[in-house]
Amino acid sequence: MKKAKYGLLALTAAIVVAVLALPASADTSGWLHGEKPLEGHVTMATTGGEVIEFGGSVLVCETAASITTEGGSSAQITSYSVSKASCAGVAGELEGCTVTAATSTGLPWSLAVNTADLTAGEVRVDYSLNEACPIDKIETSFPELTLTPEEPSAINLFRFSQEGTAKVDGKATTIGYFGSLNLPEEEFGTYGIG
Numbered sequence: 001m002k003k004a005k006y007g008l009l010a011l012t013a014a015i016v017v018a019v020l021a022l023p024a025s026a027d028t029s030g031w032l033h034g035e036k037p038l039e040g041h042v043t044m045a046t047t048g049g050e051v052i053e054f055g056g057s058v059l060v061c062e063t064a065a066s067i068t069t070e071g072g073s074s075a076q077i078t079s080y081s082v083s084k085a086s087c088a089g090v091a092g093e094l095e096g097c098t099v100t101a102a103t104s105t106g107l108p109w110s111l112a113v114n115t116a117d118l119t120a121g122e123v124r125v126d127y128s129l130n131e132a133c134p135i136d137k138i139e140t141s142f143p144e145l146t147l148t149p150e151e152p153s154a155i156n157l158f159r160f161s162q163e164g165t166a167k168v169d170g171k172a173t174t175i176g177y178f179g180s181l182n183l184p185e186e187e188f189g190t191y192g193i194g
Contacts, residue, residue, distance in 0.1 A: 029114045030073045032153065032192040038071040043078070044191065048157070050082070050179035052127075052138060054168060057092030059127070059138070061099065065181050067111065076108035077120055082127070089133065097133035102126070111147075115194050118147040118158065139167040140177060147181065154189035157182040 031038035044067040052059045062083040069075035082102035089097030105124040112119045123145040127138040147158035158181045166175040183191075 029193065031069050031071050031075070031113060032194050033190065034192075035153075038069065038191065041068070041070050042191070043068045044183060044187070046158070046181035046183055048180040048182045050177065052140065052166075053176040053178070054166070054173050055092060057094040057135070058090045059094050059097070059099070060088055060090055061102070062086035063179065063181070067181075068108075069111075069113075073113045075111040075113060075118065077111060077123075078108045080104040080107065080109070080123075080125065082125065087127075089129075093134050094129075097135065098130045099127050100130055101128040113193050116152055117149065118193070120145040120147060136169050137167075138175075140164070140175065141166065142177070145177075149193065151189075151192075153192040153194050155183060155191050155193070156188045 031042075033039070033042075045064070046067065047062070047064045049060065049062050052061075064079075064081050064083070065077055066079040067075055068078045081104065082099070084099045084102055087099035087102070089095050103126045105126065106122050109123055110121045112121070120142075121144060123140075123142045125140050127140075129135055129137065142162055142164050145160055145162055147160050149155040149158050160177070160179055160181075162177045164175060164177065165172050167173070168175075
């Protein structure tokens with residue numbers, strides 16, 4: 001009986017050691033450089049544009065953002081700027097309006113990386129509009145904003161398309177927030193996720 005008991009213990013111990021020696025494969029999502037895991041510090045400078053839409057009113061702006069990572073399954077948006085001079089109200093109450101200030105709050109914004117997209121946390125941008133505009137201020141705030149690359153393994157750009165609640169002159173309003181962040185052409189396909 002003792003031999004069987006010790007034999008069972010030895011077998012159990014051997015199984016535990018074998019399982020612990022296996023490579024972890026539960027979640028291998030993360031940044032890639034070419035087809036290999038990204039190693040080292042990288043900052044991706046992106047440019048693009050955004051569209052804010054609510055109740056038939058539309059505001060279009062050019063943007064720039066920096067995405068920084070050290071590889072693995074995380075990153076940060078360390079800067080996000082809106083070109084005030086580029087912003088134009090093109091429809092509804094915003095038609096003809098211009099932006100006098102655009103402020104990104106809470107930077108850096110964290111980014112969680114999986115095999116298909118990135119999720120930014122606590123994204124907030126506030127816009128002040130010119131005096132002639134019937135709207136004074138738009139305050140956007142997203143607990144999460146999903147950035148989806150066109151081709152995850154060889155990224156040229158990230159798209160976002162989100163519906164959420166914003167404050168327009170202090171009143172809660174449902175908005176659509178759309179746009180893209182584009183890598184410089186010389187970096188097309190250099191980085192990926194997977």
